[in-house]
Structures are given as structure tokens and as C-alpha cells.
Amino acid sequence: MTAVDPNLLSNARSDRVRQVAALGRRAVRDKQGLFLVEGPQAVRELLRYAAPATDALYVTEAAAARHTDIMGLAEEAGVRAHACTEQVLAAMADSEAPQGMVAVARRVDVPLEAALDAVGDDGFAVVLTNVRDPGNAGTVLRGADAFGAAAVLVSAASVDVYNPKVVRSTVGSLFHLPVSVGTPVPELLSACRARGIRLLAADGSGPTSLPDVDLHGAHAWVMGNEAWGLEPETLALCDDAVAIPIQRAESLNLAMAATVCLHSSAAARH
Amino acid sequence: MTAVDPNLLSNARSDRVRQVAALGRRAVRDKQGLFLVEGPQAVRELLRYAAPATDALYVTEAAAARHTDIMGLAEEAGVRAHACTEQVLAAMADSEAPQGMVAVARRVDVPLEAALDAVGDDGFAVVLTNVRDPGNAGTVLRGADAFGAAAVLVSAASVDVYNPKVVRSTVGSLFHLPVSVGTPVPELLSACRARGIRLLAADGSGPTSLPDVDLHGAHAWVMGNEAWGLEPETLALCDDAVAIPIQRAESLNLAMAATVCLHSSAAARH
Structure with a gap:
């Protein structure tokens, strides 16, 4: 699993975690042109259909081990995955149960x-x-x-x-x-x-x-x-x-x- | 509006309020054969289609004034309405916004x-x-x-x-x-x-x-x-x-x- 960054993100109050979590707010999404994609099923579809829109991928080690297909898609797409603790992932996500995986993506709407x-x-x-x-x-x-x-x-x-x-x-x-x-x-x-x-x-x-x-x-x-x-x-x-x-x-x-x-x-x- | 009991229920911690609120729990519903019907739209349908199943009706004075058609249906059906404060109604209801009206009804399922x-x-x-x-x-x-x-x-x-x-x-x-x-x-x-x-x-x-x-x-x-x-x-x-x-x-x-x-x-x- 070489695509997973070995530096485990473990501080749920870090600037990076706050920046990701801030995408739960429309004003922040509108300004940055980014949004949250939560859970393995949605992340899989992002990587299958709109991989170039992927800005970052955050996974727990357990989820990476469970969803090797998704990690393979990320690797193919050149998306680097950041390993996180469950606490970090929970702090980033809007949902109560992001099932170990959150991506940040750029807007995918078309003219x-x-x-x-x-x-x-x-x-x-x-x-x-x-x-x-x-x-x-x-x-x-x-x-x-x-x-x-x-x-x-x-x-x-x-x-x-x-x-x-x-x-x-x-x-x-x-x-x-x-x-x-x-x-x-x-x-x-x-x-x-x-x-x-x-x-x-x-x-x-x-x-x-x-x-x-x-x-x-x-x-x-x-x-x-x-x-x-x-x-x-x-x-x-x-x-x-x-x-x-x-x-x-x-x-x-x-x-x-x-x-x-x-x-x-x-x-x-x- | 003679159908409204003039004794305003204002104690959100009374036994009656607790008994109604307990119907939010399945075990209590199963035991008593009663359930909650919340909001004017659902109460109206109860009184129109299954009035004999109505056990009790609780309304705020504002809701009674706003929904004279429902109060008329209650009166026709011989259902006595109990006037409540907003606080009592909120304590009885499962929903956050019961819109001033909660009924208790007997089960309506058929064999x-x-x-x-x-x-x-x-x-x-x-x-x-x-x-x-x-x-x-x-x-x-x-x-x-x-x-x-x-x-x-x-x-x-x-x-x-x-x-x-x-x-x-x-x-x-x-x-x-x-x-x-x-x-x-x-x-x-x-x-x-x-x-x-x-x-x-x-x-x-x-x-x-x-x-x-x-x-x-x-x-x-x-x-x-x-x-x-x-x-x-x-x-x-x-x-x-x-x-x-x-x-x-x-x-x-x-x-x-x-x-x-x-x-x-x-x-x-x-």
C-alpha cells in the first residue's frame, strides 16, 4: 500500500483537519471550490468517474485494508492517501459515520x-x-x-x-x-x-x-x-x-x- | 370552540405529559396499544378517516384558532380537545415541531x-x-x-x-x-x-x-x-x-x- 502516506494524522485539532471540516459550510465550499466526499461508496465513485477532481484522500488504516480496490483506484489516479486516526476522520466528516474514508474534491459541475x-x-x-x-x-x-x-x-x-x-x-x-x-x-x-x-x-x-x-x-x-x-x-x-x-x-x-x-x-x- | 377543555395544561412534567411522551417508545406503544399522531395534517387525516380511534387530542390555543376545520372534525367526532401550552406540547411530541397539535390514537391495523x-x-x-x-x-x-x-x-x-x-x-x-x-x-x-x-x-x-x-x-x-x-x-x-x-x-x-x-x-x- 505504497500510496498511503506513512505520517499518521492524529491531531484532530490541527489546521488541516479544521480546513477539511470547514467544507461542511456552504460559504467555505463556494469560496474554495472544494467539497467533502464521505464514505467508501462515494469515494469509490469519485475515483472511478471523476478521479482528476480528487484533491485529497484521508483514510484510516483499517479502512485502507478493507477497501483495497479503492486504494488501487487512488494509486492508479496518482492520488496520495493520508493515513488518519478514527478521531481525525470523525472531526473532518459531516456525517457521524464516514466509515473510515473521506475525500476532498474539486467541484464537478459543468457549464x-x-x-x-x-x-x-x-x-x-x-x-x-x-x-x-x-x-x-x-x-x-x-x-x-x-x-x-x-x-x-x-x-x-x-x-x-x-x-x-x-x-x-x-x-x-x-x-x-x-x-x-x-x-x-x-x-x-x-x-x-x-x-x-x-x-x-x-x-x-x-x-x-x-x-x-x-x-x-x-x-x-x-x-x-x-x-x-x-x-x-x-x-x-x-x-x-x-x-x-x-x-x-x-x-x-x-x-x-x-x-x-x-x-x-x-x-x-x- | 366549546370542544376545547378550558383547563389549560401547563405543567410539562405532569404525569399525563409523561404518559403521552412515553408513546415515543415502542415497548410502551405495544403495551398500551396507543400511538402519537403529530401535527395538524396527520391529526386531520386521523379525524377524517379513523376518528373512532382517537383517544385524546392536545392543542395549543393558537393552533386551535388556526385550524378551525380540525376542531370542527373533533367536535363532530365527539373528541374532547385539551388546551396545552407550547411547552407541554413540545414535551409530549417526538418531533421538534408538532405545530401545535398532537393526538393519541388507538392502533388502526387490521387482521x-x-x-x-x-x-x-x-x-x-x-x-x-x-x-x-x-x-x-x-x-x-x-x-x-x-x-x-x-x-x-x-x-x-x-x-x-x-x-x-x-x-x-x-x-x-x-x-x-x-x-x-x-x-x-x-x-x-x-x-x-x-x-x-x-x-x-x-x-x-x-x-x-x-x-x-x-x-x-x-x-x-x-x-x-x-x-x-x-x-x-x-x-x-x-x-x-x-x-x-x-x-x-x-x-x-x-x-x-x-x-x-x-x-x-x-x-x-x-
């Missing part, structure tokens, strides 16, 4: 135009507008990945995709497909329209029923806030507002609605 | 045979085996409700559906459809088979692809544990093991998989 290129003439994407809950955003990213969406477009005023809770709940999906962030909603939707990407608002009170929508051709599902849904101005910029037929229950939550919409887009391509 | 009656010849159900996370169980209940499942069958060794986190995340669905609890997995599956209910295991590595499954006729989706999936013995008792076609991502999480399966069963009935 909006690059994400739209990925959608092309026949792909589908998902647009998050004002989505605030990290778990929901993570689940939508995971669903987009699972169902073969071409891109995820996250508006300004949505949760930070580099929030450690988002990164954890995507289980690596953040590294699998193009994600753009930070564009205000009107500009984001205009850019889609300019590319001929049909904008389908996911809206429980929409006039069109999901089974009646043609899901061939380039389109994007536009998702609103967890509590209040889509803003009227956002709805007005969409081509159609689509409701998932339901029997009972007040409404599906955001993650469930996005899962059904993305699955339907994938199914139309089978 | 397994009654739940199977509801499935009949053409309904569909969902079976939870070894599901442990309250949020997942709540989301599955909510999905079952939304997509018109006839029943939810929760095995022994799964999370308690009366866990306050489950109750909160179902947003009332627990009161909308028959839920049976506590049957060991083999007996549960045998009882389904004896009724001619086809057992479809939701299994990411199953041999049958979801679009190829005939979802007409009585069937039940059998869901496994969040981390390890379905036990081999459970899989062996099912009629088919069905995978949702995915492009990337290691696998969908339990709640996403259940959402897609239940939506597909509903779509086959449109």
Missing part, C-alpha cells in the same frame, strides 16, 4: 451549455427549481442517474449539490452525469427552450395526465419546491404541466414524483 | 385476513419484509395510498408503523388503507398465495424486467431490507423476481423502487 449539449435531440433532463432539502436533491440525482437522464440542471436558490448530505444521498451519482448549477430559473428555462428541449412541469394540479404525454424527443422535467411546488412564473415558462394520476393521498412528495417522471421517460425509450 | 379481503381478485398490495427505516416505511405507505394499493402488509421484524417518524412521513396514509402488521414473513406470504395473490419480489437482480410483467390481477410487491434486500428464503417463496430496468447507479433505494412498482401497478389499471 449549463455543456449539460444541454448532453441532452441533445433525444435525451431528457431534470431541472430543480427552489428545491431545498438535501435528501430530496440527492434522491433526484440518483433517479436521474438510474433512469439514464442526460443531465441535471440545478437552479440558483436551490440546495447546494455539494452539501455533504446531498453528496451522501446520491451515492456517487453526482459523478456519473453532467450537473449544472447556479443559473437563475428564467435563464435556465430559456436556455432549454432555445435548444428545443420541451419543458414539462411536474405539477400535481397540472391539466395533462402523465400517461397522455409523449415522452419521446428532448424534454426536461421541471420540479418545484417541496412545500409550495412550482412558482407561477416558472409554470408559465413551461410547455406543459403534467400530473401523475393518483387515487388517494394528498400528493406524492418531490422525490417520489421525480422518480415516477424519470422512470416514465426511461420507459418511453425502451 | 391479515381483512387486509387480504381488501385485495380481492384484482387489487394489489405491498409487503414489507425486514424494512427498518421509518422514512422508507412511511414513503411506501404513502405511495401505496397514492397509487391505490388495496393494502399494506408489514411483516414481523419490520419497523413499527406506529413509530412517530413513520406516522409523520405517511402524512395520514396510515389511516387511508388497511394495514396489517406483525405476521412472520413465511406465514404472510403463504396467506397471500392461499388467496391467489401473485407474489412479485422487487429485486434489482431479478430475472424478469418490470415492463415484461403482467400487472393485471391480484398481486403483491414484496420489498426487502434497505441494505441487504430480500432474504433468499423470502425470494424462494415468491412467484417472480422483478427488476426495474436502470441505466446507471448501483441501484434504486427502497422507497424509489417501491414507488416505481406501485405506480406501474396503478398504470396497468388505467
Whole structure:
């Protein structure tokens, strides 16, 4: 295991540990362009799909011994691993149980135009507008990945995709497909329209029923806030507002609605 | 608002408050056959769909004034509301923000045979085996409700559906459809088979692809544990093991998989 730096980091109050832990705060992430990737599963996906974005890797000796595949990926990528005590790792991580492994990575988002290129003439994407809950955003990213969406477009005023809770709940999906962030909603939707990407608002009170929508051709599902849904101005910029037929229950939550919409887009391509 | 008991409960350390708060613990719920229903939305659904199960209702004066519809439902149902201070309500509730309203209700689950009656010849159900996370169980209940499942069958060794986190995340669905609890997995599956209910295991590595499954006729989706999936013995008792076609991502999480399966069963009935 020559890739592991033999100088064991054991001072949980050192400057380095504080600097890594500070990435739990959005202001620090925004300023430094870095974020935390916690746990073996997420670190593995980082090294597989976005190794050049890896800035540093911190592991306990036990975790390095347990995950030789990950240490091999790190070595191939020329990423030097720093050995740490459990205490150091716990102090760095946002989660309570980082399972012996934390990486620091540089941002992996792409410019909006690059994400739209990925959608092309026949792909589908998902647009998050004002989505605030990290778990929901993570689940939508995971669903987009699972169902073969071409891109995820996250508006300004949505949760930070580099929030450690988002990164954890995507289980690596953040590294699998193009994600753009930070564009205000009107500009984001205009850019889609300019590319001929049909904008389908996911809206429980929409006039069109999901089974009646043609899901061939380039389109994007536009998702609103967890509590209040889509803003009227956002709805007005969409081509159609689509409701998932339901029997009972007040409404599906955001993650469930996005899962059904993305699955339907994938199914139309089978 | 004559239904509100004018004797304001203001001692957060009283026996009554401690007794209500103790319902946050499974052993106490099991012994007493009572559970907590927190927040106006869940209390409203309790009073609408299962009012006779209401044992007590605790409200702040502000919440009673804000939710006159709920107070009206309580009055119609002959449920006496006890006025409380914010402190008393916070001490009773499991959640950090019960929004001024907590009810104590008697169990609402039905015998397994009654739940199977509801499935009949053409309904569909969902079976939870070894599901442990309250949020997942709540989301599955909510999905079952939304997509018109006839029943939810929760095995022994799964999370308690009366866990306050489950109750909160179902947003009332627990009161909308028959839920049976506590049957060991083999007996549960045998009882389904004896009724001619086809057992479809939701299994990411199953041999049958979801679009190829005939979802007409009585069937039940059998869901496994969040981390390890379905036990081999459970899989062996099912009629088919069905995978949702995915492009990337290691696998969908339990709640996403259940959402897609239940939506597909509903779509086959449109």
C-alpha cells in the first residue's frame, strides 16, 4: 500500500483537519471550490468517474485494508492517501459515520451549455427549481442517474449539490452525469427552450395526465419546491404541466414524483 | 370552540405529559396499544378517516384558532380537545415541531385476513419484509395510498408503523388503507398465495424486467431490507423476481423502487 502516506494524522485539532471540516459550510465550499466526499461508496465513485477532481484522500488504516480496490483506484489516479486516526476522520466528516474514508474534491459541475449539449435531440433532463432539502436533491440525482437522464440542471436558490448530505444521498451519482448549477430559473428555462428541449412541469394540479404525454424527443422535467411546488412564473415558462394520476393521498412528495417522471421517460425509450 | 377543555395544561412534567411522551417508545406503544399522531395534517387525516380511534387530542390555543376545520372534525367526532401550552406540547411530541397539535390514537391495523379481503381478485398490495427505516416505511405507505394499493402488509421484524417518524412521513396514509402488521414473513406470504395473490419480489437482480410483467390481477410487491434486500428464503417463496430496468447507479433505494412498482401497478389499471 505504497500510496498511503506513512505520517499518521492524529491531531484532530490541527489546521488541516479544521480546513477539511470547514467544507461542511456552504460559504467555505463556494469560496474554495472544494467539497467533502464521505464514505467508501462515494469515494469509490469519485475515483472511478471523476478521479482528476480528487484533491485529497484521508483514510484510516483499517479502512485502507478493507477497501483495497479503492486504494488501487487512488494509486492508479496518482492520488496520495493520508493515513488518519478514527478521531481525525470523525472531526473532518459531516456525517457521524464516514466509515473510515473521506475525500476532498474539486467541484464537478459543468457549464449549463455543456449539460444541454448532453441532452441533445433525444435525451431528457431534470431541472430543480427552489428545491431545498438535501435528501430530496440527492434522491433526484440518483433517479436521474438510474433512469439514464442526460443531465441535471440545478437552479440558483436551490440546495447546494455539494452539501455533504446531498453528496451522501446520491451515492456517487453526482459523478456519473453532467450537473449544472447556479443559473437563475428564467435563464435556465430559456436556455432549454432555445435548444428545443420541451419543458414539462411536474405539477400535481397540472391539466395533462402523465400517461397522455409523449415522452419521446428532448424534454426536461421541471420540479418545484417541496412545500409550495412550482412558482407561477416558472409554470408559465413551461410547455406543459403534467400530473401523475393518483387515487388517494394528498400528493406524492418531490422525490417520489421525480422518480415516477424519470422512470416514465426511461420507459418511453425502451 | 366549546370542544376545547378550558383547563389549560401547563405543567410539562405532569404525569399525563409523561404518559403521552412515553408513546415515543415502542415497548410502551405495544403495551398500551396507543400511538402519537403529530401535527395538524396527520391529526386531520386521523379525524377524517379513523376518528373512532382517537383517544385524546392536545392543542395549543393558537393552533386551535388556526385550524378551525380540525376542531370542527373533533367536535363532530365527539373528541374532547385539551388546551396545552407550547411547552407541554413540545414535551409530549417526538418531533421538534408538532405545530401545535398532537393526538393519541388507538392502533388502526387490521387482521391479515381483512387486509387480504381488501385485495380481492384484482387489487394489489405491498409487503414489507425486514424494512427498518421509518422514512422508507412511511414513503411506501404513502405511495401505496397514492397509487391505490388495496393494502399494506408489514411483516414481523419490520419497523413499527406506529413509530412517530413513520406516522409523520405517511402524512395520514396510515389511516387511508388497511394495514396489517406483525405476521412472520413465511406465514404472510403463504396467506397471500392461499388467496391467489401473485407474489412479485422487487429485486434489482431479478430475472424478469418490470415492463415484461403482467400487472393485471391480484398481486403483491414484496420489498426487502434497505441494505441487504430480500432474504433468499423470502425470494424462494415468491412467484417472480422483478427488476426495474436502470441505466446507471448501483441501484434504486427502497422507497424509489417501491414507488416505481406501485405506480406501474396503478398504470396497468388505467
